Amino acid sequence: MNALLATVRRDILLALRRKSEVLTAVFFFVIVTSLFPLGIGPEPLLLKKIAPGILWVAALLATLLGLPRLFAADHVDGTLEQMALSPSPLGLLVAGKILAHWLLCGLPLVLLAPVLGLQFDLDASALGILTLALLLGTPLLSLIGAIGAALTLGVRGGGVLLALLVLPLYIPALIFGAGAVEAHIAGLDVGGHLSLLAAMLVLAAFFAPWATTAALRVALE
Amino acid sequence: MLKVSGLACSRGERRLFADVGFTLGTGEWLHVQGANGAGKTSLMRLLVGLSPADAGDIRWRGEPTPSVEFRRDLIYLGHHAAVKEDLTPLENLRLSAALDGIGLDERAALAALIRLGLRGREDLPVRVLSAGQKRRVLLARLLTRPAALWVLDEAFNALDVGAVKLLGELIAEHLAAGGMAVLTSHQPLPVPGGKALVL
Numbered sequence: 001m002n003a004l005l006a007t008v009r010r011d012i013l014l015a016l017r018r019k020s021e022v023l024t025a026v027f028f029f030v031i032v033t034s035l036f037p038l039g040i041g042p043e044p045l046l047l048k049k050i051a052p053g054i055l056w057v058a059a060l061l062a063t064l065l066g067l068p069r070l071f072a073a074d075h076v077d078g079t080l081e082q083m084a085l086s087p088s089p090l091g092l093l094v095a096g097k098i099l100a101h102w103l104l105c106g107l108p109l110v111l112l113a114p115v116l117g118l119q120f121d122l123d124a125s126a127l128g129i130l131t132l133a134l135l136l137g138t139p140l141l142s143l144i145g146a147i148g149a150a151l152t153l154g155v156r157g158g159g160v161l162l163a164l165l166v167l168p169l170y171i172p173a174l175i176f177g178a179g180a181v182e183a184h185i186a187g188l189d190v191g192g193h194l195s196l197l198a199a200m201l202v203l204a205a206f207f208a209p210w211a212t213t214a215a216l217r218v219a220l221e
Numbered sequence: 222m223l224k225v226s227g228l229a230c231s232r233g234e235r236r237l238f239a240d241v242g243f244t245l246g247t248g249e250w251l252h253v254q255g256a257n258g259a260g261k262t263s264l265m266r267l268l269v270g271l272s273p274a275d276a277g278d279i280r281w282r283g284e285p286t287p288s289v290e291f292r293r294d295l296i297y298l299g300h301h302a303a304v305k306e307d308l309t310p311l312e313n314l315r316l317s318a319a320l321d322g323i324g325l326d327e328r329a330a331l332a333a334l335i336r337l338g339l340r341g342r343e344d345l346p347v348r349v350l351s352a353g354q355k356r357r358v359l360l361a362r363l364l365t366r367p368a369a370l371w372v373l374d375e376a377f378n379a380l381d382v383g384a385v386k387l388l389g390e391l392i393a394e395h396l397a398a399g400g401m402a403v404l405t406s407h408q409p410l411p412v413p414g415g416k417a418l419v420l
Contacts, residue, residue: 017346
């Protein structure tokens with residue numbers, strides 16, 4: 001467990017030394033979500049209707065932006081090799097890296113979403129549901145993305161391949177995440193949507209580090 | 222004890238080596254020699270378990286590798302710098318120890334860096350150090366991480382005369398303390414004794 005926390009600490013320290021990489025994803029999220037209200041104009045009903053979808057799609061793309069770098073730097077400088085040979089289980093170190101990715105990329109999106117949601121005329125309770133859905137959904141995006149990042153590690157033009165590989169797998173999170181907010185706006189119960197998101201998160205938390213580790217071992221051969 | 226038998230490796234269609242075998246006991250070291258492309262690095266990677274062998278058997282203290290016990294006893298330093306450019310030498314040492322699940326206090330880390338001639342450089346980002354100094358940061362791990370088996374691939378590259386002598390001394394101390402080492406190098410190594418394996 002200490003090794004996991006050490007990995008989180010290491011990755012956060014590295015990100016703080018190179019802030020631009022973290023800020024890129026966050027600014028991307030802010031700008032893309034702000035472009036829609038500016039482009040569409042003051043039509044509250046339409047904006048309210050498209051808000052959940054746009055905020056979720058922007059969150060998917062912002063997550064995707066940082067994914068190619070998740071393992072690439074460690075792979076190039078050989079620290080990934082040292083992790084694979086460490087007495088600590090590689091799965092634990094990988095889980096730490098995924099957790100750090102979420103803290104640096106997913107969590108800022110969750111915290112910004114309620115502010116950005118205001119541009120779409122969402123009321124307080126809808127913003128609450130949006131934040132809750134993103135809180136459950138963004139770790140899922142990091143976990144699934146890590147598998148893709150590991151599979152495309154060291155591949156030329158891996159970034160595009162990564163998007164093609166990972167975006168289809170994000171569809172369930174998108175449907176239930178955006179669906180929860182839409183259901184709430186329509187006055188329906190959101191328990192089902194959120195439960196399904198949570199169930200997917202538990203499943204991914206269990207399998208994704210394992211699958212990522214297996215893919216990394218292949219990439220290191 | 223490290224016992225290797227019948228090891229074979231191919232890259233694509235080409236057979237690099239076959240039926241490689243050796244035994245290392247406490248205090249012994251092996252010098253792997255061979256022309257460029259003979260498969261020295263491939264042998265090292267098979268040995269530590271980074272890539273699978275076509276055939277053969279590697280046993281550490283009688284148990285098949287890779288195992289957690291083997292990894293606990295192993296330090297592998299390859300061609301890569303394996304240090305983070307944005308962190309300082311001190312942070313690099315302490316974080317890699319933490320990743321390995323070993324506590325390393327600042328004093329011990331600092332002592333290792335000073336022994337490797339990095340006094341006054343411990344708080345600079347590794348990015349601004351020279352290639353040889355980066356190598357020294359990596360070599361400091363040999364002092365901070367207790368391990369019975371050192372597998373060093375071209376560890377003498379980029380080092381100046383003083384550092385070559387120092388690394389020779391470190392290896393000799395390690396062997397005298399009952400350790401084992403597998404080294405590759407094109408130069409004659411400043412370590413007495415040792416078995417030779419020509420690929």
